[in-house]
Amino acid sequence: xxxxxxxxxxxxxxxxxxxxxxxLGEVFYLKAARDGKVDPHENDALRTIFYVLRVGxxxxxxxxxxxxxxxxLEGHTTPLLGARMWAKLTIVLILLFGVVAWHTRKVPMxxxxxxxxxxxxxxxxIGAWRGIPGTYVxxxxxxxxxxxxxxxxxxxxxxxxxxxx
Amino acid sequence: MSTFTELTLxxxxxxxLMGVMAIYSALVVLMKDRPAVGFLRFMxxxxxxxVLLSWITGAYYYTTYYGSAVKPIINAGKFPWAHALxxxxxxxxxxxxPFLAAVLVFVVLLGSTSLLSDPRVRRPLAALAGVAFTLGxxxxxxxxxxxxxxx
Numbered sequence: 001x002x003x004x005x006x007x008x009x010x011x012x013x014x015x016x017x018x019x020x021x022x023x024l025g026e027v028f029y030l031k032a033a034r035d036g037k038v039d040p041h042e043n044d045a046l047r048t049i050f051y052v053l054r055v056g057x058x059x060x061x062x063x064x065x066x067x068x069x070x071x072x073l074e075g076h077t078t079p080l081l082g083a084r085m086w087a088k089l090t091i092v093l094i095l096l097f098g099v100v101a102w103h104t105r106k107v108p109m110x111x112x113x114x115x116x117x118x119x120x121x122x123x124x125x126i127g128a129w130r131g132i133p134g135t136y137v138x139x140x141x142x143x144x145x146x147x148x149x150x151x152x153x154x155x156x157x158x159x160x161x162x163x164x165x
Numbered sequence: 166m167s168t169f170t171e172l173t174l175x176x177x178x179x180x181x182l183m184g185v186m187a188i189y190s191a192l193v194v195l196m197k198d199r200p201a202v203g204f205l206r207f208m209x210x211x212x213x214x215x216v217l218l219s220w221i222t223g224a225y226y227y228t229t230y231y232g233s234a235v236k237p238i239i240n241a242g243k244f245p246w247a248h249a250l251x252x253x254x255x256x257x258x259x260x261x262x263p264f265l266a267a268v269l270v271f272v273v274l275l276g277s278t279s280l281l282s283d284p285r286v287r288r289p290l291a292a293l294a295g296v297a298f299t300l301g302x303x304x305x306x307x308x309x310x311x312x313x314x315x316x
Contacts, residue, residue: 065182069175072312080313096189103196
């Protein structure tokens with residue numbers, strides 16, 4: 001197996017763990033928070049999911065920079081200034097700073113969930129969609145719009161399930 | 166580019182990335198009410214060592230190859246600002262990072278567990294780690310821009 005293939009596999013696995021972890025984390029959290037308290041068993045499951053998310057994020061970042069090194073050494077530097085690359089970098093940064101904001105309790109839970117879910121799915125879509133049309137600004141506007149939509153949907157789900165936070 | 170020069174470039178990127186990730190891990194630990202002090206110490210020391218290694222390999226690459234072979238290509242290309250602005254900012258900001266990481270390491274190694282759990286110590290330390298992480302991120306992204314301008 002050559003480096004290019006190893007980096008591709010790591011990137012795909014990292015994204016899969018992130019998207020899966022974010023989705024399952026939200027489902028488990030909603031299920032756990034319905035009665036207004038998270039019991040030790042539910043807390044254990046959530047901690048495991050957050051651990052998987054961290055592994056996915058680490059794999060995504062390391063393999064992303066693996067791509068960067070490959071492109072630089074092979075002289076294929078055009079994608080490095082492309083909208084797709086910078087949209088993905090921005091989304092990963094938002095995820096990383098989102099974790100810090102979540103720890104400082106500056107972000108309400110539903111908004112943190114909306115940002116996390118949308119960011120992971122956006123990274124997946126932008127990564128998988130080669131030749132995605134649009135400038136950096138238009139991609140980020142779509143992303144911001146998607147966060148608002150997902151936030152509204154999550155608020156409706158929380159209201160319908162009578163989730164107590 | 167010789168194999169050794171390629172290796173120094175790759176190591177510069179890898180050490181820098183790992184260093185920034187270690188500092189980020191220290192930051193996240195410091196955000197918790199009861200930080201895991203052993204993990205915090207390991208990540209802080211790793212962050213400092215990796216940033217220093219990135220410093221050394223980056224300096225070697227810059228002085229032996231970048232200035233004579235890469236800079237002229239960027240300056241003659243479509244994005245001369247990538248060197249004039251991004252690389253200049255990157256190389257000067259980069260000077261600060263090991264010192265910020267060193268302050269973090271000294272406090273974390275010399276402070277007791279109870280001291281590091283005290284919010285009056287923990288919060289400023291988290292702010293310090295946050296600044297180091299932000300600067301490290303800016304430096305890494307500047308590197309992507311500079312590399313993208315080599316064409």
